[in-house]
Amino acid sequence: MLKIDKEACIGCxxxxxxxxxxxxxxxxxxxxxxxxxxxxxxxxxxxxxxALSIDKVEKKVVADLADWTGVWVYAEFRxxxxxxxxxxxxxxxxxxxxxxxxxxxxVLLGSGLDNNAQDLVAYGADKVYQxxxxxxxxxxxxxxxxxxxxxxxxxxxxxxxAGATAIGRSFIPRLATMLATGLTADCTxxxxxxxxxxxxxxxxxxxxxxxxxxxxxTSRPQMATVRPLVxxxxxxxxxxxxxxxxxxxxxxxxxxxxxxxxxxxEETNEVNINEADVLVAGGRGLDSEKGFEMIRxxxxxxxxxxxxxxxxxxxxxVPYPHQVGQTGKTVxxxxxxxxGISGAVQHMVGMQSSDTxxxxxxxxxxxxxxxxxxxxxxxxxxxLPKLISRLQDQRAGEGDN
Amino acid sequence: xxxxxxxxQVPDAKDVRLDPKTNTLAREGVESIMNPFDRHALxxxxxxKEQYGGTVTAIxxxxxxxxxxxxxxxxxxxxEGVLVSDRAFAGAxxxxxxxxxxxxxxxxxxxxxxxxxKQAIDGDTAQVGPGxxxxxxxxxxxxxxxxxxxxxxxxxxxxxMDDGYDEIEMGMPALMTVVKEINEPRVPxxxxxxxxxxxxxxxxxxxxxxxxxxxxxxQGSTTQVVKVFSPQFSAERCMLTGTVDEQVDQxxxxxxxxx
Ligand SMILES: Cc1cc2nc3c(=O)[nH]c(=O)nc-3n(C[C@H](O)[C@H](O)[C@H](O)COP(=O)(O)OP(=O)(O)OC[C@H]3O[C@@H](n4cnc5c(N)ncnc54)[C@H](O)[C@@H]3O)c2cc1C
Numbered sequence: 268m269l270k271i272d273k274e275a276c277i278g279c280x281x282x283x284x285x286x287x288x289x290x291x292x293x294x295x296x297x298x299x300x301x302x303x304x305x306x307x308x309x310x311x312x313x314x315x316x317x318a319l320s321i322d323k324v325e326k327k328v329v330a331d332l333a334d335w336t337g338v339w340v341y342a343e344f345r346x347x348x349x350x351x352x353x354x355x356x357x358x359x360x361x362x363x364x365x366x367x368x369x370x371x372x373x374v375l376l377g378s379g380l381d382n383n384a385q386d387l388v389a390y391g392a393d394k395v396y397q398x399x400x401x402x403x404x405x406x407x408x409x410x411x412x413x414x415x416x417x418x419x420x421x422x423x424x425x426x427x428x429a430g431a432t433a434i435g436r437s438f439i440p441r442l443a444t445m446l447a448t449g450l451t452a453d454c455t456x457x458x459x460x461x462x463x464x465x466x467x468x469x470x471x472x473x474x475x476x477x478x479x480x481x482x483x484x485t486s487r488p489q490m491a492t493v494r495p496l497v498x499x500x501x502x503x504x505x506x507x508x509x510x511x512x513x514x515x516x517x518x519x520x521x522x523x524x525x526x527x528x529x530x531x532x533e534e535t536n537e538v539n540i541n542e543a544d545v546l547v548a549g550g551r552g553l554d555s556e557k558g559f560e561m562i563r564x565x566x567x568x569x570x571x572x573x574x575x576x577x578x579x580x581x582x583x584x585v586p587y588p589h590q591v592g593q594t595g596k597t598v599x600x601x602x603x604x605x606x607g608i609s610g611a612v613q614h615m616v617g618m619q620s621s622d623t624x625x626x627x628x629x630x631x632x633x634x635x636x637x638x639x640x641x642x643x644x645x646x647x648x649x650x651l652p653k654l655i656s657r658l659q660d661q662r663a664g665e666g667d668n
Numbered sequence: 669x670x671x672x673x674x675x676x677q678v679p680d681a682k683d684v685r686l687d688p689k690t691n692t693l694a695r696e697g698v699e700s701i702m703n704p705f706d707r708h709a710l711x712x713x714x715x716x717k718e719q720y721g722g723t724v725t726a727i728x729x730x731x732x733x734x735x736x737x738x739x740x741x742x743x744x745x746x747x748e749g750v751l752v753s754d755r756a757f758a759g760a761x762x763x764x765x766x767x768x769x770x771x772x773x774x775x776x777x778x779x780x781x782x783x784x785x786k787q788a789i790d791g792d793t794a795q796v797g798p799g800x801x802x803x804x805x806x807x808x809x810x811x812x813x814x815x816x817x818x819x820x821x822x823x824x825x826x827x828x829m830d831d832g833y834d835e836i837e838m839g840m841p842a843l844m845t846v847v848k849e850i851n852e853p854r855v856p857x858x859x860x861x862x863x864x865x866x867x868x869x870x871x872x873x874x875x876x877x878x879x880x881x882x883x884x885x886x887q888g889s890t891t892q893v894v895k896v897f898s899p900q901f902s903a904e905r906c907m908l909t910g911t912v913d914e915q916v917d918q919x920x921x922x923x924x925x926x927x
Contacts, residue, residue, distance in 0.1 A: 268758065270739075274927070302733075302755070305758065305893075306758060306759035306885075307893050307896065308895075323922065338776065347863070362850060376741055400669060405834065406834070408798070408807075408808065408810075409807065410810070419693075433811055433827075433828065433829045434829070436810065437811065438794040438798070440762070440794070440797075440798035440799050440925055441798045441799070441801065441802045441808075442793075444763070444766065444798070444802035444803060445800075446892055447890070449761070449763060449890030449891035450762070450891070451891055453792060453794075455792070467894065470792075471792070471899070473679070473790055474792070475896070476898075477898065478896065478898070479896045480893070480896075481892065481894060482891065482892055482894050484892055485889050485890070503742040525807045525808075525809060525836060525837075526832050526835055526836065528824075528834075528835040528837055529834070530834045530843075531832045531833050531834070532722050532832040533832040533833065541747065555865075561722075569923070569927065577702075596788055601925065601927070602926055610901075612898075612899045615901050619901055623926055624903065625919065626924075628704060632758060634901070636905060637902060637903065637905070638901045638902070639903060639907075640903055640905060641906050641907075641908055641919065642676055642905055642907040642908065643756075643907075643915050644907065645909050645915065649800075649912055650912055650916065651913070653912060653913065653918060654916050654920075658920070661920075668870075
């Protein structure tokens with residue numbers, strides 16, 4: 268609980284101004300804490316007279332932290348293939364492991380795993396623990412969490428990462444609860460704190476309006492699910508050597524109280540905007556379906572795909588699979604055009620890591636210019652037609668030769 | 669059938685933002701609402717009750733004012749509300765929250781099904797549902813998008829996956845978290861609103877649920893917030909200048925280099 272030393276408090280109100288959650292108020296010259304205090308400690312840090320404290324009743328350190336070492340990555344496997352996020356995790360995990368000076372291992376669970384473990388080595392794993400069993404054909408929370416728990420208890424990794432996919436976000440929370448350790452969901456950045464080697468896990472909250480960095484200080488392993496398409500995989504290196512450990516689990520641990528009767532793949536004729544090298548995105552500034560046509564035209568000319576802000580999707584100019592951002596897709600093309608898009612945080616989190624970002628917006632103060640590689644302050648109805656016609660001329664010229 | 673629905677009172681996320689200068693959450697005009705995904709869980713529970721008979725209990729852990737959310741739940745068809753509230757719960761992460769809810773559920777006695785929204789829109793973690801199931805040692809399914817039937821103590825449902833869906837069967841008692849595709853929540857009826865007005869929530873404190881103080885709130889949390897901040901965006905930006913034609917020329921040159 269937050270303690271306020273009434274004698275020491277001078278009622279300056281700095282804490283009130285600092286409280287992220289408006290949970291502290293100066294009443295009659297003394298700070299008073301309300302029910303919505305989350306004990307984040309921001310006020311304690313800023314109090315100039317040291318009147319605030321959080322009584323951290325000695326937290327019991329549950330795990331002997333030093334016993335736990337190594338970085339693990341869960342390599343999600345479904346339908347005969349490893350999910351792409353596993354390679355991204357190996358890329359990120361490799362950096363963390365190198366910084367800590369420990370090995371990086373992957374955990375591969377499923378049925379009919381073939382040579383997939385070798386791929387994980389090529390993408391950075393030093394070791395792969397694999398359990399290949401028909402009981403793991405379908406994903407069930409019980410069986411997957413049970414066998415994973417046994418592996419973790421036996422080998423004691425300090426960090427366990429998984430993709431924030433439907434599967435990861437389903438069974439990893441159960442696993443963390445079994446292990447009585449902390450889990451941070453849907454992270455977008457991971458780093459090692461120099462002083463003590465702790466894992467700093469950064470994630471969006473409140474629909475992306477706020478970022479929070481989280482640690483897990485008293486238990487192990489430190490666990491995180493990581494949003495797909497945010498971290499970058501390393502290149503494939505077939506000369507890498509690694510050890511593949513085939514594990515036979517206790518049959519009782521493969522039993523599941525949940526039965527999967529049928530697993531149905533839904534054919535989507537969804538465009539995959541994640542795969543395009545060039546994305547041309549339009550927002551509310553395009554004004555109408557007709558205006559949005561310019562986006563399609565430009566994308567066509569550049570051999571790219573169309574993308575959109577939520578405002579454009581909500582207006583019905585373009586279907587949802589094209590939406591980029593917090594509640595849409597995360598993309599990172601070579602070139603991203605943002606036309607008539609203001610740059611709400613929820614949009615920017617989905618495209619900020621694009622290699623080159625070209626912004627066309629008539630409002631020079633639009634936040635989207637903060638991420639622009641090249642910015643054009645101008646009206647889309649003037650700039651885009653010119654750009655399109657110049658490109659058409661170029662293409663026609665190429666045709667002549 | 670005895671159904672429990674976990675509901676959370678949350679600030680309406682679309683209004684929440686940090687003031688970049690003071691690092692505080694903007695204070696004005698942020699409304700408290702029932703977590704939208706929980707509304708779908710509640711609707712699914714009420715539909716099951718209508719089909720198979722039984723009761724629906726809405727439970728929430730939160731400050732005293734979270735009672736509003738229970739009232740809202742009763743207006744939409746829940747039979748009763750349980751408020752799990754204590755200063756000792758402050759600062760709870762998902763680990764401490766699932767512990768607290770599990771103790772409260774145990775206190776309430778037997779049940780057949782627990783329904784939760786897939787995640788809360790403030791924290792977006794999606795961890796409390798699975799954590800609660802694990803603590804109660806019952807099977808669960810995340811991301812339920814359809815309940816097919818519920819007979820002889822067995823529930824059949826579809827769970828949404830990234831690439832399609834799975835048809836699932838599990839014995840009860842069980843827990844599931846639902847996605848919004850599962851239904852269209854109803855608006856409160858007049859009768860519901862009358863009932864909500866009169867509702868007296870059962871209040872459970874840390875002592876009532878026999879909780880171990882070491883497992884509650886910040887103390888019982890396995891994760892700690894190191895800092896909160898506004899998302900930062902930056903780039904080495906180059907603003908093009910000149911007439912529109914000149915700028916278009918420059919863009920074409922850049923595109924030539926890039927592609
Ligand atoms: C929980 C949550 C999740 C969200 N998820 C997403 C998400 O996934 N993706 C997403 O995109 N948004 C998302 N949003 C919505 C987001 O907050 C913004 O509302 C949205 O991105 C705005 O879209 P926009 O930039 O097209 O429209 P606006 O913000 O209205 O911006 C339009 C821009 O066009 C410019 N403009 C207008 N006319 C012209 C013209 N003629 N020429 C040039 N420029 C012009 C204006 O200057 C302005 O900058 C989410 C919001 C919430 C609360």
